[in-house]
Amino acid sequence: MPIPVRALGAALLAAALGTSACAPVRTHQGYVIDKELVDAIQPGIDNRESVLQTLGRPTLTSQFNEGEWYYVSRNSSNLGFQDPKVREQQTLRIRFDTKGNVVAVDRSGIELVASVDAYGKKTPTLGRKRGFFQDLFGNIGTVGAPGMGGGGQ
Numbered sequence: 001m002p003i004p005v006r007a008l009g010a011a012l013l014a015a016a017l018g019t020s021a022c023a024p025v026r027t028h029q030g031y032v033i034d035k036e037l038v039d040a041i042q043p044g045i046d047n048r049e050s051v052l053q054t055l056g057r058p059t060l061t062s063q064f065n066e067g068e069w070y071y072v073s074r075n076s077s078n079l080g081f082q083d084p085k086v087r088e089q090q091t092l093r094i095r096f097d098t099k100g101n102v103v104a105v106d107r108s109g110i111e112l113v114a115s116v117d118a119y120g121k122k123t124p125t126l127g128r129k130r131g132f133f134q135d136l137f138g139n140i141g142t143v144g145a146p147g148m149g150g151g152g153q
Helices: 005-020 035-040 048-055 132-136
Strands: 025-030 066-079 085-096 102-108
Touching: 035 048
Parallel strands: none
Antiparallel strands: 025 066, 066 085, 085 102
16 A cells, blocks of 8 residues: 655654754853964963963953963753753863963863752751741740840840
8 A cells, every 4th residue: 555645745744843853952152272272382481471362361260379270161962941961071271370470281171070960949958847837936935045145144
């Protein structure tokens, strides 16, 4: 029994639409790393000003130490409304001495990406569990009680 041409065309169209809806959305975030420019940065030769002219402003700088600049590049993809998944990440860390000269250029990849999953709608806490009314009326009689840090004896 031959398949009608219209039915075959409709089936092919449905298959094409079904597979195109699941195409991954690819995104790039951060610095676009140029290997030749990064390789041009040499410890002991370059300083903050030359790195700034060669690579541009860093993605972020160290909070506790003025001696580190970070250039971060990340490629992600997701299907539909799912959360994006990191496919590739490159981090370039440039360390400076106190005079502003480059001490080291370090590279790292996706191994430093941490995945933190949410724990439901509430954050778990340690300690006793109290209800609404215990929270509302729990302090009655404790103000000024001995040993409770109040104004009593």
